[in-house]
Amino acid sequence: MSNHNKTDHHKDDELHITSYSEHFGTWVSLILLTFMTVFISVYGADLNTLTVATALFIASVKALVVAYYFMHLKYDPRIYRVMLLVVMALFVVFLIMLIFDYLTR
Amino acid sequence: MTESEISQPNYLQVKKGLFSWIFTLDHKRIGLLYLYSVGAFFLVGVALGVLMRLELLNPGRDIIEAQTYNQVFTLHGVIMIFLFIIPSIPAVFGNFFLPIMLGTDDVAFPKLNLMSWWLYVVGALFALSTLVFGDGPADTGWTFYAPYSVKTGTNVSLSVLAAFILGFSSILTGLNFIVTIHRLRAPGMGFNDMPLFSWALYATSWIQLLATPIIGITLLMIVAERILGIGLFDPSIGGDPILYQHLFWIYSHPAVYIMALPAMGIVSEIIPTFAQRTIFGYKAIAYSSMAIAFVGYFVWGHHMFTSGMSGPAAYIFSILTFFVAIPTSIKVFNWLATLYKGSINIQVPLLFAVGFIFNFLIGGLTGLVNGALAADVHLHDTYFVVGHFHYVMFGGTGFAFFGALHYWYPKMWGKMYNRTVANLAFAILFIGFNMLYFPMFILGIMGMPRRYYDYLPEFHTFNQISTYGSWILVTGLLLMVYNLIKGYFSKPVSEPNPWNGITLEWQTKSPPPLHNFDKAPELVKGGPYNYPNAING
Amino acid sequence: MEHTFSLPNSGHNYDAKASKLGMWLFLYTELLLFGGLFMVYMVYRSLNSDDFLIASFNLDVWLGAINTVVLLTSSMTIAMSITAIQLGNTKLSLRLQFLTVLAAVIFLVIKYFEWGAKIEHGLWPGMEHFISMPHGQQLYFYLYFFMTGLHGLHVVVGMIFILIVMNKIRKGSIHKNKHQLLENSGLYWHLVDLIWIYLFPLFYLIH
Numbered sequence: 001m002s003n004h005n006k007t008d009h010h011k012d013d014e015l016h017i018t019s020y021s022e023h024f025g026t027w028v029s030l031i032l033l034t035f036m037t038v039f040i041s042v043y044g045a046d047l048n049t050l051t052v053a054t055a056l057f058i059a060s061v062k063a064l065v066v067a068y069y070f071m072h073l074k075y076d077p078r079i080y081r082v083m084l085l086v087v088m089a090l091f092v093v094f095l096i097m098l099i100f101d102y103l104t105r
Numbered sequence: 106m107t108e109s110e111i112s113q114p115n116y117l118q119v120k121k122g123l124f125s126w127i128f129t130l131d132h133k134r135i136g137l138l139y140l141y142s143v144g145a146f147f148l149v150g151v152a153l154g155v156l157m158r159l160e161l162l163n164p165g166r167d168i169i170e171a172q173t174y175n176q177v178f179t180l181h182g183v184i185m186i187f188l189f190i191i192p193s194i195p196a197v198f199g200n201f202f203l204p205i206m207l208g209t210d211d212v213a214f215p216k217l218n219l220m221s222w223w224l225y226v227v228g229a230l231f232a233l234s235t236l237v238f239g240d241g242p243a244d245t246g247w248t249f250y251a252p253y254s255v256k257t258g259t260n261v262s263l264s265v266l267a268a269f270i271l272g273f274s275s276i277l278t279g280l281n282f283i284v285t286i287h288r289l290r291a292p293g294m295g296f297n298d299m300p301l302f303s304w305a306l307y308a309t310s311w312i313q314l315l316a317t318p319i320i321g322i323t324l325l326m327i328v329a330e331r332i333l334g335i336g337l338f339d340p341s342i343g344g345d346p347i348l349y350q351h352l353f354w355i356y357s358h359p360a361v362y363i364m365a366l367p368a369m370g371i372v373s374e375i376i377p378t379f380a381q382r383t384i385f386g387y388k389a390i391a392y393s394s395m396a397i398a399f400v401g402y403f404v405w406g407h408h409m410f411t412s413g414m415s416g417p418a419a420y421i422f423s424i425l426t427f428f429v430a431i432p433t434s435i436k437v438f439n440w441l442a443t444l445y446k447g448s449i450n451i452q453v454p455l456l457f458a459v460g461f462i463f464n465f466l467i468g469g470l471t472g473l474v475n476g477a478l479a480a481d482v483h484l485h486d487t488y489f490v491v492g493h494f495h496y497v498m499f500g501g502t503g504f505a506f507f508g509a510l511h512y513w514y515p516k517m518w519g520k521m522y523n524r525t526v527a528n529l530a531f532a533i534l535f536i537g538f539n540m541l542y543f544p545m546f547i548l549g550i551m552g553m554p555r556r557y558y559d560y561l562p563e564f565h566t567f568n569q570i571s572t573y574g575s576w577i578l579v580t581g582l583l584l585m586v587y588n589l590i591k592g593y594f595s596k597p598v599s600e601p602n603p604w605n606g607i608t609l610e611w612q613t614k615s616p617p618p619l620h621n622f623d624k625a626p627e628l629v630k631g632g633p634y635n636y637p638n639a640i641n642g
Numbered sequence: 643m644e645h646t647f648s649l650p651n652s653g654h655n656y657d658a659k660a661s662k663l664g665m666w667l668f669l670y671t672e673l674l675l676f677g678g679l680f681m682v683y684m685v686y687r688s689l690n691s692d693d694f695l696i697a698s699f700n701l702d703v704w705l706g707a708i709n710t711v712v713l714l715t716s717s718m719t720i721a722m723s724i725t726a727i728q729l730g731n732t733k734l735s736l737r738l739q740f741l742t743v744l745a746a747v748i749f750l751v752i753k754y755f756e757w758g759a760k761i762e763h764g765l766w767p768g769m770e771h772f773i774s775m776p777h778g779q780q781l782y783f784y785l786y787f788f789m790t791g792l793h794g795l796h797v798v799v800g801m802i803f804i805l806i807v808m809n810k811i812r813k814g815s816i817h818k819n820k821h822q823l824l825e826n827s828g829l830y831w832h833l834v835d836l837i838w839i840y841l842f843p844l845f846y847l848i849h
Contacts, residue, residue, distance in 0.1 A: 017728045018721070027718040031711060038707045041847035055843035062839045070721045071832045072825075080666060087670045090315060090402060091677050097403060098351055098681055101418035102688060132653075204653065211653030213660045280667045288660040289651045318671045322678035326788070334768045335784050337682055342784075343777025348685055352678055625649060 016075040026069040033062050113618040115519070130215040133617065136201030137517070138222050143197060146188040146229065151582065153181040158541070158575040160558055161568050174558035175244035176259065180235075182247030183264060187271045188229055190502055191360065194367035195313075196221070196278055198509050199306045201517065203282060205610040206300045208291025208628070210620040213284040217277055224274035231267035235260040246556060248357070251338035251349040255330045262331050265324045272317045272324075275363070279313030282306050291609070293628055300608045300633045301390055305370025308394040312359045312366075312401065320356030323349065347412055354405035362401040364498060365465075366394055368505030369436055372458045375512050376440050378606040379455040380447025383634040386439040393432035400429050407476050411485045419478055426476035433469055437462060452604065453527040457508025460535050464500025468493055471546060486556075489549025495542045507534075507585065514589065515603050519615040522592030530588055533581030540574030608633050658822040665826040669833050672796075676837050679789050683844060686781045693778020698848050700765065701786075702756065706846035709752050710838065716745030717835045720804070720828045730818045732811060739808050739824075742831065746801040753794055757787075786845055793837055800834045803827045 037058040041051060068074045073081055116133045119125075126134055157177055160167050169177065200218065204211055212218050235242040239260035245253055249268075254261050286307050290299065327349075329335040336342055338349040369390075377384045384390065406414060406422030440462060449455070471493040474480050484490060515521050544567035553564045560568065601615040609626045610617075629635050648654075687694050723738035764771030765783050772780060807827045810816045816823055 015728065018725055020722055020725055023718050023721045023725065026721075027714060030714045030717075034707065034710050034714065037843060037847060038703060041843075041849055042703055052843075052848055055847045056840075059839050059843050063836050066717060066832055066836055066839065070717050070835075071829055083666070083670075087315060087673065091674065093403065094355060094677070095681060095684060097406070097418070097421070098355075099684060099688060100421070101347075101351070101406070101415050102685055104415040104417040207651075208649070209651045209653055210649050213653055213657070214664060215653060217664075276671050280664055280671075283667055284660050284664045285653065287663060288657060289653055291649075291651060314667055314671055315674055318675035319678040322675050325792075326682075329788060335788055336767070337686075337781070337784055337788070342780050343686075343690065344781065345685065345689070348682060352681065355678075620648070620652075622649065 016072075018069070018072065018075070022069065026065060030062055030065055033058055033065075113620060113623065115614065115616040116619050117518070117616050119619050128219065130211070130219055131619065132200050132204050132211050132215065132218060133517075133621075135218050135222055136197050136199075139192060139196040139200060139225070142222075142225065142229065143189055143193050146184050147193075148586075150181055150184040150189055151579065153177050153184070155575055155579055157181065158572045161560070162572045163569075164560055164562055164565060166558065169558065171558050172244060175246075175556070176242045178556060179243045179246055179264075180232075183232055183243075183268070185498075186247055186360075187268050188225075188232065190364045190498055191271070191275055192225060192278070193364075193502065193506050194371060194509065195282070195306055195309055195363070196225070197506075198302075198371070198513065199278070199282060199367065202513065202610055203285060203303060203306055204289065205613065205617060205621050206303055206608055207285065207289055208294060208609050208622070208626040209285070209289040210622070212281045213288055214281050218281055221274045221277040221281070224270055224277070228267045228270035228274060231263050231270060235263045235267075238263060248353060249324070249327060250353075251327065251330075251344075251346050252340060254327055255336065255339060262328050265327050269321050269324045269328075272321050275313050276317045279310035279317075282310040283314065286310075291626060291628060297388065297391070298628065298633060299391075301373035301384065301387070301394075302367075302370035304391040305366045305373065305394050308398040309363050309366045309370075312363050312398050316356045316359040316363075316402065319352060320360075323352040323356070347409065347414060350409050350412055351405070354408045355402075358405040358408065359398070359401045361497070362397055364502045366397060368461065368465075368502040369394065371505040371509045371512075372440060372461050373436075374608065375454045375458040375508055376443050377447075377634040377636070378512075378604050378608075379450050379452060379458075380444050381450065381605065381636050382443065382447040383632065383636060384439070385442035385445075386435070387632060387634070389435050390439050393435045396432040397429060400425065400432070404429060404476075407481070410478055410481045423476055423478050427473065430469065430473060437466065450604070452511075453524060453531055454508045454512035454604070456528065456531045457504050457511060460531065461501055461504045461508065464496050464504060464538070467543075468496030468498075468501055471496065484549055486554055487549035488545040488553045488555055491555050492542050492545030492549060495545070500538055500542065504538075507531075510589065512604070513610070514592065515598060516601075516610055516615045516617070518593060519597045519601075520592050520595050521598045521603065522588050522595075526584065526588045530581050530585035533577060533584060535581075537574050537576070537578030537581050541571050541578050542574070544568070544571045544574070607636060656820065658820070661822045661826060662829075665829050669829060672833055673837075676789070676792070679785070679792070680840070680844075683785055683789070686778070686785065687848075690778025690781060693776050694782050695848060697775075697779040697782035697786075698845060700760070700763070701846050703846050705752060705756055706842050709749055710842050712745050712749050712752070713835045713838050716742045716749075717832055719745065720831045724821070724825055724828055727811070727816075727818060727821045727824060732817070735824075736808060736811055739804055739811075743801055743804055743808075746797050746804075749797055750794060753790065757790075760786075789841060790845070793834070793841060796834050796837070800827070800831045803830055 037055050040054055044051065067084070073084070116131055126138060129135060129138075156169070157174065160169050160174060200212070240258045241260060243249070243254070243261045243264040244257060244259045245261060249261060249265060254265075286299070286303060326335075326337050330337065330339065336344060338344045338346050340346060373384060373390055404422055404426045406418055407426045410419050410423070471489070475484060475490060475493055511522070511527060548564055548567050551564065553560055601613070602611045604611075607629050609628075612626050613622050719738045719741040723735040723742070726732075726735035726738060760766065760783075761769075766772060767780070767784060767787070772783065804827050807816060807824050810823065
């Protein structure tokens with residue numbers, strides 16, 4: 001297919017191949033993060049809400065790593081990152097508006 | 106590129122037989138498949154509506170029982186929302202014209218497109234099967250509010266599954282359109298050179314894509330509760346029914362813009378063609394579609410002001426609701442400014458477009474009345490709301506749908522209807538419509554609640570006027586349908602461009618060839634609505 | 643097709659970028675599908691945080707952690723299989739996909755035993771032990787079964803998707819120069835992983 005529209009892609013025509021070692025490195029970091037979050041939860045201090053916040057923070061870091069490296073977002077045209085960001089932002093605003101109702105009742 | 110002039114057969118002649126239709130991958134045929142199925146369900150929905158109006162002619166029981174009435178208004182709602190309005194303009198005219206307007210030969214995923222239609226058919230069968238199976242169709246209203254929807258003996262599960270499947274069909278259509286718009290525009294056509302109908306569809310598709318899954322999962326929770334006993338909204342186990350309402354409206358309010366935005370796109374096509382001048386404020390109209398889609402995500406709470414939601418949340422939802430009016434009125438002012446100093450050619454499509462503006466204005470402004478907290482406490486669940494959303498949905502989207510049908514009729518079939526009869530049908534329709542729904546505003550302010558088969562004697566007069574209006578409306582509808590069908594059997598007309606339109610669909614033949622264009626279409630210089638002889642004021 | 647003239651921007655061309663964009667859009671709908679459940683989780687957890695905490699002690703953190711590792715590993719193998727096919731090593735690519743499917747099966751088996759143990763303890767909605775629990779804990783288990791069940795369903799779908807792709811690679815319709823479907827199945831599989839990344843802390847790690 002000819003490359004006719006300017007907006008979506010300019011530099012993405014050259015194929016980017018992620019190396020095996022990069023995938024392996026990604027995997028190692030994900031496993032480390034998993035053990036970190038498990039250990040914090042099992043042996044960590046009882047911090048209640050803070051524990052949940054930590055767990056969710058680590059989960060988000062993991063999700064970002066998966067999306068960026070395994071799902072190739074890092075090397076994709078910017079529009080993919082922008083769209084995902086918009087979708088996630090939309091979802092977060094849903095969460096905030098929803099919980100606002102319950103917190104102010 | 107090759108420019109051979111060998112003309113292809115048109116899409117209607119290419120192949121014959123039922124299978125060449127129901128398994129077609131041609132976006133134009135799929136558009137027509139949608140048109141016929143959507144049209145059939147519309148007429149069923151109308152029949153149910155007339156039945157309800159007939160019951161409401163006099164106080165007390167006239168022709169149907171209370172329970173039957175509850176089932177009839179539920180079925181009317183489900184059919185009209187999920188089987189008619191949501192797929193109407195995007196699936197019929199979007200399918201047929203989006204690729205042509207972008208100067209391509211099909212949508213990005215033709216097979217997925219066919220699958221969407223089949224999902225629609227399956228969903229429709231599920232919805233209709235409630236008539237036969239179990240204890241009759243649901244009696245919950247189309248909103249399926251918990252906990253009643255998980256307790257009632259009627260066949261809610263099947264209706265809800267139907268809505269789920271139809272939602273999936275709608276998601277796939279939206280997905281297809283977004284990719285088509287991103288990938289298949291004609292060489293040289295940037296986003297800001299697209300016709301405004303494409304912009305409207307683009308905004309709509311994003312709503313279909315991002316809002317529909319939420320209702321999908323919510324409805325699955327209802328089914329899980331009814332079948333597996335997994336109950337999340339049941340107050341008896343600590344669940345919160347208001348949470349159901351939140352989730353339901355997170356989809357269903359944006360869904361209102363799934364219904365309205367494509368209609369606005371149609372009006373933005375019709376008006377420049379019949380004013381023969383460039384559209385006023387192209388970018389304002391295009392981006393206001395996106396703005397409506399965006400703001401529309403955050404106003405769902407205005408359906409729940411009286412449900413027990415917190416006060417501060419209600420203020421916020423109310424304020425945001427008023428924001429939606431801004432991009433909407435931007436569009437209206439731009440349409441009016443386009444007509445100003447245009448060489449106006451009054452034809453049926455333009456009449457429908459102006460009818461749309463008139464009705465939508467009333468529907469939109471009464472929406473603000475509902476969106477105001479104090480007024481809503483009084484008007485919630487009264488006939489005022491019924492009047493409001495029928496003005497928006499039927500007077501707005503419905504009229505735009507008819508307008509589009511009349512506008513593109515010669516393009517789709519290469520035939521022409523009788524224009525005098527069409528004008529007459531419009532007039533009857535317009536009068537009947539306003540007579541049917543305007544009294545509902547007055548009834549609502551007087552305090553008549555919705556969804557009852559009976560009412561107090563003091564509401565009698567306006568209910569009578571409304572029911573008489575429904576008869577006039579149906580007369581107009583039938584005349585219009587008759588005229589359109591009769592036109593189909595008339596002689597083919599030679600002129601491919603009866604309205605002198607300049608968007609790409611008017612460059613090709615009528616009906617279009619199988620692959621839409623015999624040669625690469627030429628983009629109009631200076632934007633899609635740059636009419637050569639226009640007075641640019 | 644009998645036509646002689648075709649547009650450069652035809653919808654009938656093979657267009658890997660369109661296919662990829664379409665897949666991403668589909669993933670957004672999947673994210674929001676689970677998003678609806680996360681909303682329900684958030685609301686009920688904020689209303690019953692103590693009950694959720696107590697109920698979460700019924701789950702085995704280590705089984706959850708093992709499943710997390712299994713899924714992360716499968717995500718790596720499917721990502722590597724794309725690298726392999728891009729480098730033209732079809733055999734290795736197929737092997738890596740096979741490992742992914744194997745991981746999916748292991749995940750489901752572990753999940754099966756987890757669910758089985760819960761049901762044995764009478765924690766399925768409507769069972770005796772379940773009914774005796776406070777409302778908040780009941781909601782926790784409703785959500786646990788619903789969300790992990792739906793996730794399990796996605797694991798099955800993703801597995802079937804990869805099997806279809808493997809079959810197409812064997813038949814030669816997916817190859818070095820035309821492998822978008824494999825990438826799409828990979829994207830889908832990563833999504834399954836992504837959702838689990840959130841389910842794991844929300845159900846197992848909220849102590």
